[in-house]
Amino acid sequence: xxxxxxxxxxxxxxxxxxxxxxxxxxxxxxxxxxxxxxxxxxxxxxxxxxxxxxxxxxxxxxxxxxxxxxxxxxxxxxxxxxxxxxxxxxxxxxxxxxxxxxxxxxxxxxxxxxxxxxxxxxxxxxxxxxxxxxxxxxxxxxxxxxxxxxxxxxxxxxxxxxxxxxxxxxxxxxxxxxxxxxxxxxxxxxxxxxxxxxxxxxxxxxxxxxxxxxxxxxxxxxxxxxxxxxxxxxxxxxxxxxxxxxxxxxxxxxxxxxxxxxxxxxxxxxxxxxxxxxxxxxxxxxxxxxxxxxxxxxxxxxxxxxxxxxxxxxxxxxxxxxxxx
Amino acid sequence: xxxxxxxxxxxxxxxxxxxxxxxxxxxxxxxxxxxxxxxxxxxxxxxxxxxxxxxxxxxxxxxxxxxxxxxxxxxxxxxxxxxxxxxxxxxxxxxxxxxxxxxxxxxxxxxxxxxxxxxxxxxxxxxxxxxxxxxxxxxxxxxxxxxxxxxxxxxxxxxxxxxxxxxxxxxxxx
Numbered sequence: 196x197x198x199x200x201x202x203x204x205x206x207x208x209x210x211x212x213x214x215x216x217x218x219x220x221x222x223x224x225x226x227x228x229x230x231x232x233x234x235x236x237x238x239x240x241x242x243x244x245x246x247x248x249x250x251x252x253x254x255x256x257x258x259x260x261x262x263x264x265x266x267x268x269x270x271x272x273x274x275x276x277x278x279x280x281x282x283x284x285x286x287x288x289x290x291x292x293x294x295x296x297x298x299x300x301x302x303x304x305x306x307x308x309x310x311x312x313x314x315x316x317x318x319x320x321x322x323x324x325x326x327x328x329x330x331x332x333x334x335x336x337x338x339x340x341x342x343x344x345x346x347x348x349x350x351x352x353x354x355x356x357x358x359x360x361x362x363x364x365x366x367x368x369x370x371x372x373x374x375x376x377x378x379x380x381x382x383x384x385x386x387x388x389x390x391x392x393x394x395x396x397x398x399x400x401x402x403x404x405x406x407x408x409x410x411x412x413x414x415x416x417x418x419x420x421x422x423x424x425x426x427x428x429x430x431x432x433x434x435x436x437x438x439x440x441x442x443x444x445x446x447x448x449x450x451x452x453x454x455x456x457x458x459x460x461x462x463x464x465x466x467x468x469x470x471x472x473x474x475x476x477x478x479x480x481x482x483x484x485x486x487x488x489x490x491x492x493x494x495x496x497x498x499x500x501x502x503x504x505x506x507x508x509x510x511x512x513x514x515x516x517x518x519x520x
Numbered sequence: 521x522x523x524x525x526x527x528x529x530x531x532x533x534x535x536x537x538x539x540x541x542x543x544x545x546x547x548x549x550x551x552x553x554x555x556x557x558x559x560x561x562x563x564x565x566x567x568x569x570x571x572x573x574x575x576x577x578x579x580x581x582x583x584x585x586x587x588x589x590x591x592x593x594x595x596x597x598x599x600x601x602x603x604x605x606x607x608x609x610x611x612x613x614x615x616x617x618x619x620x621x622x623x624x625x626x627x628x629x630x631x632x633x634x635x636x637x638x639x640x641x642x643x644x645x646x647x648x649x650x651x652x653x654x655x656x657x658x659x660x661x662x663x664x665x666x667x668x669x670x671x672x673x674x675x676x677x678x679x680x681x682x683x684x685x686x687x688x689x690x691x692x693x694x
Contacts, residue, residue, distance in 0.1 A: 355680045362639050369639075402676050403683055422681070425641040432642060466646055469682055469690050482641055 239263055243289045245301050252303065252316060256287075256333040264331040275319035277337060280311030287312060302412050317412040347510040348390040350415035350476070353377035354422040357400025362423050364488035369423045370398065372487050376499055377421055383503035389510045391415075403470055410474040416513060417441055417477050419506070420470060424482035428460045429453050432480040435465040439477040441513060446479065448505045456501055459484045570600045573654040574607050575647035580654065583607065594620050597628070597660055604655050611635045612648070618672065627665040628656070637670045642681040649678070653687040664688070 242257040256279070258264045266282040287294045287305070296307040304315035318339040325334040353373040355361035361369025377393055384391045394409050395401045410418045424430050431446050450461045471478035483498055572583040585603050590596045598617055605615040616633040623629070640648070656663055668684040669675070676683055682690050 359677075359680045360639070361680055362641065403681075404676075422642055425644060430641075430643065464643065466643065468642060468646065480642060482643075 238284055238286045240286045240288045240293070243287050243294075245289075245303065247301055251336045251338045252301070254303075254314065254335040254337065256335075258331040258333070261328065261331045264326060264333060267333055269322070269324045269333070269335060271319075271322055272313070275316050277314040277316065277319070277322060277335060278311055279314065279333075279335075282310070284310045317409070346390055346416075347513045348392075348413075348415045348417075349384060349506055349510070350392055350394065350410055350413055350418045351377045351381055352394040352406055352410075352418065352420040352470075354420060356395050356398055359400060362425065362485070362488060364485075367488050367490045369488070372423060372490065372495070373421045374398065376483075376487075376495060376502070379496070379499040380503045380506070383499065384506060384510075387503075387507050389507060406470065407473045410476060410478070415476050417445060417479065417506070417509070418471070418474050419502075420478070420480040421502075422480060422482045423487055424485055427484040427486050428462055428482075429457070429484065430462045430464055430482040432464045432466055432468050432471060432482070434471050434478070435467055441509065442477040442479055444512065445477075445505065445509050448508055449481070449502070452501045452505050456497060457484075568596070570596075570603075570659045571655070572600070572604050572607060573651050573658060574604070575644070575651040578643050578647055580647060580651055593660065593662070594622060597656070597663075600655065600659055601630070601652075604652065605636075608648075611638060625664055626662055627667060628663050629667050629669060631669040631672060634671050636668075637675065637678045640679045645677075645679045645681045649682050649684070649687060650691055653691045 239259060241259075241263070244253075244255040244257070246253040246255075254277075256267075258267075263281055263283060263285065268280055270278045270280075272278050289298075289300060294305060294307070298305045302317060304313075306313045306315070314335075314337070316337045316339065319337055321338040323336040323338075325336075326332075327334060353370070353376070355368075355370035355373065357370075359370065361373070363369070374395070374397075378396070381391050381393055392413065392415075394406045406420075429449075431449060433442055433446060446463060450463065453459070453461050468480055471480050481502070487495060487498065566589050567586045568589050570585050570587055572585055573580050574583060585600070587596070587599050587603070590599055598620055601617055601620075605617075606613055608615070612635055614633075615636040618631040618633060619629075620631070621629040653666060656666055666687040668678070668687070670678075674685075676685070678684055684690070
């Protein structure tokens with residue numbers, strides 16, 4: 196018996212066996228990939244339509260059959276998010292284009308997670324959901340706190356907040372003074388019929404990025420950020436070569452009123468401050484005198500009167516101009 | 521004849537004296553002056569000139585500093601920044617540089633002590649950051665961007681008005 200030959204044959208058999216197993220595994224993987232690709236392509240598509248109204252966004256999902264519509268559920272999550280999920284995986288088509296896993300449409304962030312889509316809507320307060328037939332569709336009306344689009348509106352930004360106290364004098368911090376002023380101005384403007392909102396309403400930390408995001412989502416007629424100066428003067432910051440008429444008018448109106456009502460001087464600064472540069476709407480940053488840190492209510496209320504009166508006059512003039520146009 | 525010989529000797533003596541004196545004077549000017557030049561050349565070779573752009577009364581001023589030559593760009597940067605911080609008012613003049621890093625895109629990460637992040641108004645903060653960024657960019661043009669960390673932590677701003685994640689973005693706004 197030639198043991199060597201037998202050994203060689205056994206080795207060759209083993210090699211062939213190993214190769215064929217490897218080949219079969221490869222084919223299986225290939226078939227699996229193709230099948231999943233086909234399966235993905237066959238995912239049911241749901242058509243999405245988005246409408247922006249004065250007080251709400253309307254999201255309409257048009258389905259191919261009622262079964263998927265019935266299995267679809269809608270929930271509100273934390274942080275202004277709506278979750279639309281179904282028992283089956285699905286794709287969303289917007290204007291004949293299948294949405295990717297991370298999209299932004301009309302200021303609404305859309306993300307896909309497994310068998311659900313998350314819609315992030317800024318300042319979301321409430322939702323109303325309707326399921327309708329012929330064609331089968333799901334309608335979500337997402338109500339937002341306030342939309343500043345349309346009429347003259349002001350977005351008031353009290354600087355600092357939370358751990359960022361700003362300037363401090365005898366336990367009185369800038370963050371509290373500017374919040375007080377902003378709330379009072381907001382109230383006065385509302386009493387005079389001017390739409391306005393605040394970037395923060397309590398002692399919370401709001402990043403500059405978030406403030407810019409709020410401003411660019413709300414698109415106000417004017418963005419006014421309130422801070423305190425290290426000196427006893429009023430400083431009005433606007434971006435160099437500011438071309439918007441509304442900012443120019445507000446600066447000139449404020450300057451006139453401050454000089455009439457206060458002994459402190461007014462300085463107008465053309466500095467490319469990041470915050471006012473990144474905001475699409477006309478933006479102004481005002482620094483009020485350091486003595487406001489003494490927290491004298493009479494003096495603070497005088498500032499409230501001047502600022503709100505100035506904004507009111509600019510608003511009225513703007514509405515008149517728009518009507519005439 | 522004797523008198524003539526005496527006069528000749530005197531002339532020769534005077535001539536020798538004049539030659540010695542002239543050579544001494546020439547030698548002094550030639551060698552001593554050259555040595556002096558050598559000394560100043562050596563000084564120039566061991567020092568480098570940098571420009572500090574400092575915030576002062578809500579504007580910027582420029583100062584020149586002469587610093588001993590250092591090997592390595594980050595060492596030089598650290599030295600220049602130490603001078604920059606020393607020129608600032610209290611408490612910023614006590615700012616310590618914990619560390620400086622550089623990434624592959626030549627963005628610099630400055631890890632500074634909390635003295636640098638004190639409360640100030642928007643204008644003061646703007647000029648402080650502008651001064652720091654301009655000092656770095658003027659002297660080290662290879663640096664593409666600067667990010668400031670305060671005591672090993674990422675902060676959005678120093679005093680609530682200007683982001684410090686990318687000084688390029690904050691300062692080169694158009």
